[in-house]
Amino acid sequence: MTGQLLSLLTPLALLLFVGLADLSLASVEEDEDNYMQEMLTRERYNQVRMPEKSISSTANAQGEPKQKSARKMPKGEMGNVKKTDKITDPTKAVKTPNRKTVKNKKSTLKESNIISEGAAEFNSMTEECPPMGLETLKIDDFQLHASSTKRYGLGAHRGRLNIQAGLYEDDLYDGAWCAGRDDPLQWLEVDARRLTKFTGVITQGRSSLWSSDWVTSYKVMVSNDSHTWIILKNDSADLIFSANREKEIPVRNIFPLPVVARYIRVNPRSWFYGGSICMRAEILGCPLPDPNNYYHRRNEVITTDDLDFRHHSYKEMRQLMKVVNEMCPNITRIYNIGKSQNGLKLYAIEISDNPGDHEVGEPEFRYTAGAHGNEVLGRELLLLLMQFMCLEYLSGNQRIRHLVEETRIHLLPSVNPDGYEKAFEAGSELSGWSLGRWTIDGIDIHHNFPDLNSILWEAEAKKWIPRKMFNHHIPTPEWYLSNNASVALETRVLIAWMEKMPFVLGGNLQGGELVVTFPYDRTRSQGVTREQTPTPDDHVFRWLAFSYASTHRLMTDASRRVCHTEDFAKEDGTINGASWHTAAGSMNDFSYLHTNCFELSMYVGCDKFPHESELPEEWENNRESLLVFMEQVHRGIKGVVRDLQGRGIANAIVSVEGIGHDVRTAADGDYWRLLNPGEYRVTARAEGYSPTTKKCEVGYAIGATRCDFTIGRSNLFRIREIMEKYNKQPIRLPARQLQAQRPRERRVGT
Numbered sequence: 001m002t003g004q005l006l007s008l009l010t011p012l013a014l015l016l017f018v019g020l021a022d023l024s025l026a027s028v029e030e031d032e033d034n035y036m037q038e039m040l041t042r043e044r045y046n047q048v049r050m051p052e053k054s055i056s057s058t059a060n061a062q063g064e065p066k067q068k069s070a071r072k073m074p075k076g077e078m079g080n081v082k083k084t085d086k087i088t089d090p091t092k093a094v095k096t097p098n099r100k101t102v103k104n105k106k107s108t109l110k111e112s113n114i115i116s117e118g119a120a121e122f123n124s125m126t127e128e129c130p131p132m133g134l135e136t137l138k139i140d141d142f143q144l145h146a147s148s149t150k151r152y153g154l155g156a157h158r159g160r161l162n163i164q165a166g167l168y169e170d171d172l173y174d175g176a177w178c179a180g181r182d183d184p185l186q187w188l189e190v191d192a193r194r195l196t197k198f199t200g201v202i203t204q205g206r207s208s209l210w211s212s213d214w215v216t217s218y219k220v221m222v223s224n225d226s227h228t229w230i231i232l233k234n235d236s237a238d239l240i241f242s243a244n245r246e247k248e249i250p251v252r253n254i255f256p257l258p259v260v261a262r263y264i265r266v267n268p269r270s271w272f273y274g275g276s277i278c279m280r281a282e283i284l285g286c287p288l289p290d291p292n293n294y295y296h297r298r299n300e301v302i303t304t305d306d307l308d309f310r311h312h313s314y315k316e317m318r319q320l321m322k323v324v325n326e327m328c329p330n331i332t333r334i335y336n337i338g339k340s341q342n343g344l345k346l347y348a349i350e351i352s353d354n355p356g357d358h359e360v361g362e363p364e365f366r367y368t369a370g371a372h373g374n375e376v377l378g379r380e381l382l383l384l385l386m387q388f389m390c391l392e393y394l395s396g397n398q399r400i401r402h403l404v405e406e407t408r409i410h411l412l413p414s415v416n417p418d419g420y421e422k423a424f425e426a427g428s429e430l431s432g433w434s435l436g437r438w439t440i441d442g443i444d445i446h447h448n449f450p451d452l453n454s455i456l457w458e459a460e461a462k463k464w465i466p467r468k469m470f471n472h473h474i475p476t477p478e479w480y481l482s483n484n485a486s487v488a489l490e491t492r493v494l495i496a497w498m499e500k501m502p503f504v505l506g507g508n509l510q511g512g513e514l515v516v517t518f519p520y521d522r523t524r525s526q527g528v529t530r531e532q533t534p535t536p537d538d539h540v541f542r543w544l545a546f547s548y549a550s551t552h553r554l555m556t557d558a559s560r561r562v563c564h565t566e567d568f569a570k571e572d573g574t575i576n577g578a579s580w581h582t583a584a585g586s587m588n589d590f591s592y593l594h595t596n597c598f599e600l601s602m603y604v605g606c607d608k609f610p611h612e613s614e615l616p617e618e619w620e621n622n623r624e625s626l627l628v629f630m631e632q633v634h635r636g637i638k639g640v641v642r643d644l645q646g647r648g649i650a651n652a653i654v655s656v657e658g659i660g661h662d663v664r665t666a667a668d669g670d671y672w673r674l675l676n677p678g679e680y681r682v683t684a685r686a687e688g689y690s691p692t693t694k695k696c697e698v699g700y701a702i703g704a705t706r707c708d709f710t711i712g713r714s715n716l717f718r719i720r721e722i723m724e725k726y727n728k729q730p731i732r733l734p735a736r737q738l739q740a741q742r743p744r745e746r747r748v749g750t
Contacts, residue, residue: 148180175207205247213278222261338493373419378509521577549573
């Protein structure tokens with residue numbers, strides 16, 4: 001029976017299986033507090049015959065003896081292991097036992113040969129595995145265990161890489177796993193639920209504004225049954241890894257050689273003086289093939305789209321956009337809207353049946369991403385979207401063809417390329433929570449726009465609207481336009497682009513959460529950090545947000561785990577920006593108050609910078625949402641405002657009764673007004689023209705209702721026009737000036 005079982009196992013799994021099978025009879029010690037299970041006794045441990053292979057090291061800080069050198073560590077790995085520690089093949093747990101202690105030499109030699117063969121294959125597979133998914137939540141809370149916990153909010157389920165505690169720490173949502181006691185018997189455990197090839201560990205300290213807690217060194221243990229544990233060894237000495245020097249920068253340790261097991265534990269050995277044992281972690285591991293594994297099949301997401309699923313540098317991004325343009329030259333156009341502070345061009349791609357031209361009656365839509373350079377998922381989603389739309393258009397997908405032919409789509413994948421290059425250089429797991437977020441000048445682009453909310457609300461308080469000021473297209477303050485203003489070059493470029501194109505709807509893709517936010521993003525009450533602050537178009541914004549969230553695979557899933565501290569699924573995956581956290585000068589508020597464009601923010605994943613292996617699943621999570629949201633640009637009413645000669649009137653105002661926010665016509669007189677289904681009284685007016693009002697009905701089907709206006713010149717304008725034509729004084733000339741001019745006319749006449 002044992003031979004049949006062994007024959008079914010791969011050499012990789014066999015290596016650990018044989019060791020654990022022999023060690024299962026070992027005596028196990030438990031400390032009096034039951035914080036951890038003791039390792040195997042040295043006698044039993046030494047009975048397993050392992051192939052000899054060692055790596056150079058000197059005595060470590062714990063006092064383990066020196067070992068001879070046999071292998072040099074690859075560059076980048078040695079820095080993650082204490083120089084004072086010995087590094088060896090983890091398959092070699094201890095010295096080869098004395099032959100006299102082996103009862104059955106024939107059996108032992110047979111096992112030794114099998115293990116040696118497995119070890120040879122094992123040693124050849126030294127590539128690094130991707131993260132198992134603590135940060136992306138693929139590892140659920142039930143797979144995380146700990147020796148002890150300080151309180152529930154600091155439990156094992158919070159020991160995830162880059163998890164955030166938020167401003168107010170409490171008993172539910174803190175920023176790490178913290179042990180209940182500070183001693184070397186503590187551990188954080190991950191159950192992979194199947195045999196897994198573990199290759200490394202990434203650690204961080206506790207996310208906290210008030211505490212400084214992190215682990216400075218740790219050991220790693222593996223097991224197949226969670227009862228019998230093996231420590232990664234340096235020959236006869238325990239392997240101790242150097243960990244963090246502060247609480248935010250992730251530190252990665254790659255094992256000298258992979259180990260195969262189901263369970264893995266991280267056992268802190270030292271921690272910051274004055275702090276506690278607190279840790280956030282990610283495990284690098286490759287699940288071994290197991291078609292009968294229920295957990296793997298249940299969570300598996302496979303994409304059928306043949307796209308370029310990898311992270312792209314700036315140069316690679318530019319090349320990919322060029323490839324898409326060459327594949328679909330008739331519907332795409334690449335252009336740049338300006339340059340970053342470091343001189344990198346901000347490239348956009350236009351997707352339309354008539355690229356390069358605005359067609360009368362065709363709405364313009366935009367997606368932007370990468371305003372925070374370290375929020376990389378949105379950037380890659382837009383690169384995938386442009387590939388997908390090109391391929392599907394060529395294959396005859398009617399939905400995509402209709403979208404391309406009826407919409408002018410603009411995709412700007414990297415608003416902050418300078419910041420992205422910083423994060424890209426560090427890597428997906430090592431960039432932390434904020435590296436590359438800001439511009440080179442240290443500016444947050446998304447919140448770098450002029451605060452028009454305050455200007456509008458002050459005018460409303462003084463009852464200046466609409467007499468002295470409009471409720472829309474609020475001009476940019478003069479101080480903001482000065483060269484001395486703290487405005488990023490990228491922000492100025494964005495504003496020029498937003499003013500040039502008659503965008504109707506837009507979405508900016510961000511990361512680190514699963515939620516869609518809509519304006520206003522700033523609270524109306526002074527000094528309040530959270531408050532519902534709706535726009536006059538609140539119902540429309542709520543629908544737009546829900547259209548994205550409801551078609552996302554996870555956003556509205558009530559059973560999903562929260563990313564950090566907020567359970568947005570209770571709100572259908574959407575939230576008013578100001579009720580989450582107030583932020584003046586956001587891109588969303590500026591777009592709404594300064595242009596016709598309704599802008600929302602999509603936080604598309606808990607992990608800002610997911611590993612490449614996660615991109616296919618993230619694409620599946622967001623693909624339908626990206627398409628559905630674009631289609632919403634065709635909801636509401638549209639039309640053209642013309643004069644009696646049939647010419648389009650630019651800059652005409654289109655207002656809807658009961659909604660205190662108007663829109664304006666584009667250069668050709670065409671307009672688009674996003675509205676929910678219903679019947680509306682709509683008025684079109686322009687300077688020098690008499691206003692016209694009509695009823696417009698919006699249905700439930702996608703497709704904007706046509707609502708054109710023809711307006712004639714006002715009587716007052718005609719009088720002015722006639723008087724100016726015949727060189728007469730304007731009608732508004734003050735009476736005193738008229739009286740002063742009459743005597744002169746009489747003298748000239750005489």
